Amino acid sequence: MAIDLDKVLDxxxxxxxxxxxLAAPVAxxxxxxxxxxxxxQEAFGVKTVADFGQLKYARWAQALVALNQTTK
Incomplete structure (x- = not known):
């Protein structure tokens, strides 16, 4: 998967x-x-971009979105 880093990073x-x-702050x-x-960080203990990417709640939401795409 190709990602245009200019579009996703400051x-x-x-x-x-x-x-x-990945070790950078989520900002x-x-x-x-x-x-x-x-x-x-206060709500989920997320400190880094890697932490954010591994956040189980975000992964659950992504799975639900993907499931919805397959049912259309």
């Missing part, structure tokens, strides 16, 4: 190695603010 992170991006994602990151 400019400061778009040219960083993937390992560095490295385009559209996620530092305050959003604080709230994610």
């Amino acid at each position: 400019k400061a992170w778009a040219d960083k190695p993937l390992a560095e991006v 490295a994602l385009k559209g996620v603010t530092d305050k959003d990151g604080e709230l994610l």
Whole structure:
């Protein structure tokens, strides 16, 4: 799967190695603010992009969306 990093990461992170991006705070994602990151950490213990990607609630929601796509 190809991802245009310029579309999903803040400019400061778009040219960083993937390992560095995964260890970055979630605010490295385009559209996620530092305050959003604080709230994610408070609510779910999410500190990094990797934590966010592995968040079981987000994965459950993605599975439900995918299931819905197969029923259309």
